Amino acid sequence: MNTADILILGGGAAGFFTAINAAEANPGSRIIILERGKEVLTKVKVSGGGRCNVTHAEFDPKELTMHYPRGEKELLGPFHHFMTGDTIAWFAERGIALKTESDGRMFPESDSSQTIIDCFLSEADRLGISVLRNHSVKSIQKKSEAWLVVTTEGNFTAQKVVVATGSNTKMWKLLENLNHSIVAPVPSLFTFNIKDIRIDGLQGVATPAHISVLGEQHEIILESEGPLLITHWGMSGPAVLKLSAWGARLLAPMNYAFTIQVNWLAGLSFETTMEDLKSLKKSLNKKLVASHAQFELPKRLWQRLVETSGILEAHTWAEITGEQLTELARQLTLGTFEVNGKSTFKEEFVTAGGIDLKEVNFKTFESRLHEGLFFAGEVLNIDAITGGFNFQNAWTGGYIVARSL
Numbered sequence: 215m216n217t218a219d220i221l222i223l224g225g226g227a228a229g230f231f232t233a234i235n236a237a238e239a240n241p242g243s244r245i246i247i248l249e250r251g252k253e254v255l256t257k258v259k260v261s262g263g264g265r266c267n268v269t270h271a272e273f274d275p276k277e278l279t280m281h282y283p284r285g286e287k288e289l290l291g292p293f294h295h296f297m298t299g300d301t302i303a304w305f306a307e308r309g310i311a312l313k314t315e316s317d318g319r320m321f322p323e324s325d326s327s328q329t330i331i332d333c334f335l336s337e338a339d340r341l342g343i344s345v346l347r348n349h350s351v352k353s354i355q356k357k358s359e360a361w362l363v364v365t366t367e368g369n370f371t372a373q374k375v376v377v378a379t380g381s382n383t384k385m386w387k388l389l390e391n392l393n394h395s396i397v398a399p400v401p402s403l404f405t406f407n408i409k410d411i412r413i414d415g416l417q418g419v420a421t422p423a424h425i426s427v428l429g430e431q432h433e434i435i436l437e438s439e440g441p442l443l444i445t446h447w448g449m450s451g452p453a454v455l456k457l458s459a460w461g462a463r464l465l466a467p468m469n470y471a472f473t474i475q476v477n478w479l480a481g482l483s484f485e486t487t488m489e490d491l492k493s494l495k496k497s498l499n500k501k502l503v504a505s506h507a508q509f510e511l512p513k514r515l516w517q518r519l520v521e522t523s524g525i526l527e528a529h530t531w532a533e534i535t536g537e538q539l540t541e542l543a544r545q546l547t548l549g550t551f552e553v554n555g556k557s558t559f560k561e562e563f564v565t566a567g568g569i570d571l572k573e574v575n576f577k578t579f580e581s582r583l584h585e586g587l588f589f590a591g592e593v594l595n596i597d598a599i600t601g602g603f604n605f606q607n608a609w610t611g612g613y614i615v616a617r618s619l
């Protein structure tokens with residue numbers, strides 16, 4: 215039997231952040247990380263395309279919570295104690311400067327996730343934290359006053375246990391055995407598979423757009439706005455990823471087959487566009503419609519939408535009919551596309567689902583059902599849109615657990 219003061223289950227982002235902060239707050243305590251894999255921090259390694267999008271340059275707690283489709287309400291209090299600015303300072307204190315990209319995402323200046331891994335490993339070493347790889351947790355039981363954790367490599371006991379095992383079905387089953395409720399997992403952060411002549415061959419084209427998911431009666435059931443990227447398989451980019459996160463629960467039972475409406479002129483209505491097109495018809499008169507993209511649209515996309523509206527390459531503005539003009543306005547602002555399936559967004563993906571948030575005290579991240587049992591990271595039913603917010607949840611949870619321990 216191995217005895218520790220604090221057992222941390224899972225050697226990922228949340229597990230390491232908890233362990234390091236706990237060791238600093240409780241010098242001399244014996245802290246053990248139990249990791250099932252032969253490597254630790256594997257998701258950190260591949261995160262952000264290998265660059266690790268550590269956090270996001272959003273410094274208002276309320277605004278920050280709005281990036282979490284699940285966890286928005288619960289994270290407000292915790293963010294008042296530890297959020298993005300604290301993350302930046304935490305890494306800076308350890309010699310790691312973060313830089314901000316134009317969209318707010320923050321990465322280590324080295325542009326390498328290995329910088330973050332090296333920091334965690336050397337901190338764990340400096341603070342005497344035991345990191346036990348190849349120790350898969352098989353059961354968690356409360357034995358009189360202490361917790362007993364059975365792993366493939368032996369038994370461990372401690373007064374305090376932190377579950378930081380990410381999205382792991384087996385661990386959720388073990389927690390169900392402890393009477394915790396698990397919100398069924400579904401994927402979040404994915405791209406839409408669309409086969410449509412209007413975007414065929416246009417991969418790489420990116421433009422701001424407003425996307426709406428339509429219901430059976432063609433009513434809008436979900437919408438988002440932002441850059442849309444056309445890919446080999448369909449559509450991606452922040453506008454699509456946001457929809458995939460906010461719609462994670464809604465789109466799963468539809469089997470990812472649904473209709474979207476794309477307004478390529480985000481912010482402009484059909485009516486305004488119609489007026490604009492009428493003015494263009496007058497002012498551009500003898501000019502070829504297809505040759506000069508309007509509304510700052512990428513040329514290839516403009517040409518495809520013009521073509522779809524029945525306007526030939528040789529048509530001048532003067533020659534197009536009222537019907538064609540109406541169809542062009544429709545294609546620009548109200549075009550519908552059939553989504554059939556999803557693809558993995560390789561830079562970042564998460565699972566929506568996990569421990570029911572009602573069963574967690576967010577002042578301490580401790581279980582409301584069991585004293586001495588804590589949670590941090592993706593094991594909870596918390597997930598965010600892409601941009602560094604998922605790691606911020608791991609850092610915030612880990613930090614608060616460490617303080618509570």
Ligand SMILES: Cc1cc2nc3c(=O)[nH]c(=O)nc-3n(C[C@H](O)[C@H](O)[C@H](O)COP(=O)(O)OP(=O)(O)OC[C@H]3O[C@@H](n4cnc5c(N)ncnc54)[C@H](O)[C@@H]3O)c2cc1C
Nearest residue numbers: 224226227228250261262267351380562591592602604605
């Ligand atoms: C490809 C990819 C890229 C990403 N990029 C970003 C990004 O750039 N920015 C961002 O904010 N988020 C990103 N994410 C999301 C982010 O990685 C997760 O939200 C974050 O890693 C969650 O941390 P965690 O510690 O809760 O879980 P994890 O990092 O998944 O760690 C859990 C650990 O627990 C271990 N474990 C599981 N079961 C057991 C068991 N029974 N016994 C012992 N150990 C166990 C696992 O092996 C793992 O090491 C990305 C995700 C993916 C998949």
